Amino acid sequence: MKRIIAPPFLAPGDRVALVSPSYHVPMQAVEGAAAVLRGWGFEPVVGAHVGRRWRGSYAGSPEERLADLRAALEDPSIKAILCNRGGYGTIRFVDTLPPEELAAHPKWLVGFSDITTLCGMEARAGVMSIHGPMGKFLAKDRGAGKSAELLRGLLTGTVPEYALPPHPLSRPGVATAPLVGGNLSTFVPLLGTRADATAGREILLFIEEIEEDFRHIDRLINTLRLHGVFDRCRGVILGQFTGCEANLGYDSAEDLVCSYLSDYDIPVCCGFPAGHEAENWPLLIGARSTLAVTEAGATLTFHVRGRRTRA
Template identity: 40%
Template sequence: MSILFPPALRAGQRVAIVSPARKISAAELAPAIATLEGWGLTVVLGDSLAGDHHQFAGPDELRRADFQRQLDDPAIAAILCARGGYGTARIVDGLDFTGFRAAPKWVAGFSDITVLNAHLLALGFASIHGVMPVLFHQAGGELALETLRRALFGEAFQPIAAPPHALNRPGTATGALVGGNLSLLQTITGTASQASFAGRILFLEDLDEYLYHIDRMLLHLHRSGQLAGVAGLVVGHFSAMRDNAIPFGATVQEIIDRYARLHGFPVAYGFPVGHEADNRALTVGQSVTLTVDEAGGRLTA
């Protein structure tokens, strides 16, 4: 299936910020709005940014209607998801992408927004897995923000490197990028949002999970056949992992290695992608080459 890429942003265009998952405050967004305006963009604030329904940015109906409004508005050139949390999977089935198909636009975010990254790829469209407005100005996140800007404005992909790792599996593979948050990829298995990993470069990251959860989720991806056709695996941040009183007995990297070894693809650990400040933007659907050798791992386009 060919993958369609929305037009690159230009100064003077309008971009919307919405929150399809957890609620957010105006104060948390103010620095990001100033940054986007500094890029020459006009910022439109979605209704969900003022929403407040328990942990969510308003009820499902409000968040869905807000996202739909931005999808359908031809004056909006990109939709930036303000933050993650939980809730995107609750609204995605009610979204109508008819208008989007006629005039695609960039959708950007990560973590819970993996649902949208995968859903759009399943529909045949690229999107951006990258830092969200609530995290634009984390200390140490300067490259993350710059790579998001480059991706939105259609500038050339800059190679991303990871240092050598004892569990790396050498090799070279080329394919379209697919992936994101492991928990969400497992959650959408068997739904309309599931995007195929076959022949593609899969990237994974996660946050605040028990080690046995990581094993269980990877086992599910393996048993459901999703890992069988992977061309290469990029392992990003697995941050703040937890263990039980009785230890699981393996690190997160060792758990990933257990399942990677059941397949023949190259694997590289330690990429700057995920829930840490240095979260480089990846365009889901973009063709890249993964090279893994004694120098470490490299992604090039």
């Protein structure tokens, strides 16, 4: 993976694009997200095709969705790109949005779930991104809550240092490497493509999932193992596994994943509050980071210049 740069942090009055690269979002939610951005002191700019529908669920055709993303990237007055929601569809951009375009316009891109694809593409292009709350969720809570405040701070240069309580399945150790990953069902199909951020020689891998049964999770974890991804891992962070159907005799999704990680001498942090739940603490994808796990708990530190805050 290329040397990663952090895009410039935002200042009051900066313009933030609202785009929908995946599924459709009602305009009421987009307007709510825009109101939150205004309350934070930014100027929201809604993509030209936001609000469109294509084939039922998509927020416009692939060409329309890509056009909005490109417009936000290429506009020098846009300082950050906030995705409205995930769903499905960003895999269409892996071979239509070259990494050179992302590298030429380094700016903060924010999202999770299906936006994991774009975060992987950014990392491979050498640009950090933010795995964190999207427009739909900011609108729902009107920008309130810890996750939103952490995102606001991060966009303006306040870098969190996370401290977590102990978890019975966590494994002790210390590791430093670029942080990559996101939604398991989204990034595993990208293995071997130019959106594959796990291709680095040393990585910290973050995993979260929603509404998948354990057989599918087991299949994806084995896919990572067979591709040698865990051989490159210096540590693993397990986030939320929301609504995942328990089977195969495991007590939890963390129990399933950790049964494979026991073969590797690496620290494992379980229970990180990021994923598809109300608490979705922002993570700096691509940033060189240190995970430290002890019996007393875990810490995650991003090696990025900025003001520091303990979270």
